[in-house]
Amino acid sequence: MSDWRDVMAQLVRDRERALLGYAYLVCGDRVVAQDLVQDALVRTFSRPRPGLTSLKAEAYVRRAITTVYVDGYRREQRWRRVSHLFRPAESGPDPLAGVEAGADVIEALSTLTPRERACVVLRYFDDLTVPAIAQHLGLAPGSVKRYLHDGLGRLELLLGPVEDARGDETADVMRRQTKGD
Structure with a gap:
């Protein structure tokens, strides 16, 4: 599987x-x-990466997903700050009113800032450590800890006490573990 097309085809087929x-x-x-x-697929496969396996490609694509999301959010925020200069203010229906959330967790995640959300997803859904998240997002470990702390606090307000997969630890314990990383 030395050809990038084969690696991409296998990745899409197996891990889409x-x-x-x-x-x-x-x-x-x-x-x-x-x-x-x-x-993310375009970013990953737009330049040659010698020795790229489907496992490494998936890691590249996952990182590109979070990067593209955070970059898009930044771009949107910059545009919101200057868009009033280009067109009159609109007083129409909320464009996000039709978006459905499949679960309480998804709704709660939507209240987080992009960096908080990325950190929480990487920590508790991807099971990465704080240093790994910091490297993944290009942030300082202290910033990651702050985003995790703030994000978990906001999630607890909406969802109640958050327990880990075993069901025996509350979010306070997770917060202490996060601060200790």
Whole structure:
């Protein structure tokens, strides 16, 4: 599998559903998730990467998904600050009113800032450590800890005490573990 086309075809064939699920956790919208995966595949396979395996390619694509999402959010925020200069203010229906959230968790994740959301997803859904998240997002470990702390606090307000997969630890314990990483 030395040809990049073969690696990409295998990745899409074998891991497309997992990548779409991951992107959906990051952004909370099915259509945006599909776009994120598409953009991430283009970024990953647009330049030669010698010795690229499907496992390494998936890691590149997952990182590109979070990067594309955060970059898009930044771009949108910059545009919102200057868009009033180009057109009159619109007083129409909320464009996000039709977006459905499949679960309370997805709705709660949507209240987080993009960096908080990316950090929470990488920590608790991807099971990465704080240093790994910092490297993944290009942030300082202290910033990651702050985003995790703030994100978990906001999630607890909406969902109640958060328990880990075993069901025996509350979010306070997770917060202490996060601070200790």
